[in-house]
Amino acid sequence: xxxxxxHPSWVICKSGTxxxxxxxxxxxxxxxMFWYRQFPKQSLMLMATSNEGSKATxxxxxxxxxxxxxxxxxxxxxLTVTSAHPEDSSFYICSAPNRTSxxxxxxxxxxxxxxxxxx
Amino acid sequence: xxxxxxxxxxxxxxxxxxxxxxxxxxxxGYPSLFWYVQYPGEGLxxxxxxxxxxxxxxxxxxxxxxxxxxxSFHLEKGSVQVSDSAVYFCALSxxxxxxxxxxxxxxxxxVKA
Numbered sequence: 336x337x338x339x340x341x342h343p344s345w346v347i348c349k350s351g352t353x354x355x356x357x358x359x360x361x362x363x364x365x366x367x368m369f370w371y372r373q374f375p376k377q378s379l380m381l382m383a384t385s386n387e388g389s390k391a392t393x394x395x396x397x398x399x400x401x402x403x404x405x406x407x408x409x410x411x412x413x414l415t416v417t418s419a420h421p422e423d424s425s426f427y428i429c430s431a432p433n434r435t436s437x438x439x440x441x442x443x444x445x446x447x448x449x450x451x452x453x454x
Numbered sequence: 455x456x457x458x459x460x461x462x463x464x465x466x467x468x469x470x471x472x473x474x475x476x477x478x479x480x481x482x483g484y485p486s487l488f489w490y491v492q493y494p495g496e497g498l499x500x501x502x503x504x505x506x507x508x509x510x511x512x513x514x515x516x517x518x519x520x521x522x523x524x525x526s527f528h529l530e531k532g533s534v535q536v537s538d539s540a541v542y543f544c545a546l547s548x549x550x551x552x553x554x555x556x557x558x559x560x561x562x563x564x565v566k567a
């Protein structure tokens with residue numbers, strides 16, 4: 336079946352540096368991808384919707400300049416955490432919709448997640 | 455706006471016990487409802503779904519029925535196994551805004567042998 340892959344699966348960086356996380360749909364095209372953030376023992380918080388060929392749509396309270404999203408192609412979306420700080424340490428998860436379920440609604444395929452630790 | 459509320463965990467059961475994890479939702483229109491599962495060290499994966507009222511989703515012995523009158527989608531399994539230990543997320547995807555999905559807080563299940 337369809338697979339969504341993230342890279343890297345974990346990364347440690349110094350405070351003030353930027354980190355890029357890639358999300359790829361491996362055997363299908365994804366014009367839309369979603370980026371979530373998951374805190375320890377908590378639910379997934381939707382950060383933004385990544386749209387191929389246009390700007391990402393950010394959820395309320397998510398800093399656009401902090402979390403840069405680029406949907407470079409129909410199979411790749413990237414999330415860049417700029418000038419990372421310890422409070423940005425988290426588990427970031429991307430997902431893409433299974434469009435065979437219909438035009439609206441439908442389940443998501445998830446990446447394995449990327450754990451970011453900012454020192 | 456749309457929201458999902460599910461029972462807090464953790465839930466600890468003995469093997470072969472009956473499982474219920476409650477989930478209620480608030481949404482406009484007619485959302486699709488899902489249960490996702492996250493096994494230790496793995497990403498989320500779809501467990502089951504229902505796309506309209508009175509639909510029953512089922513998979514791996516788990517079931518959930520879309521109850522519009524009570525705005526609920528409770529997850530049940532008649533006999534849990536140790537391998538069912540995981541975090542379970544109830545979620546909804548509205549019929550507007552494309553595939554945007556809202557998740558409940560997650561319920562951690564521990565099954566003891």
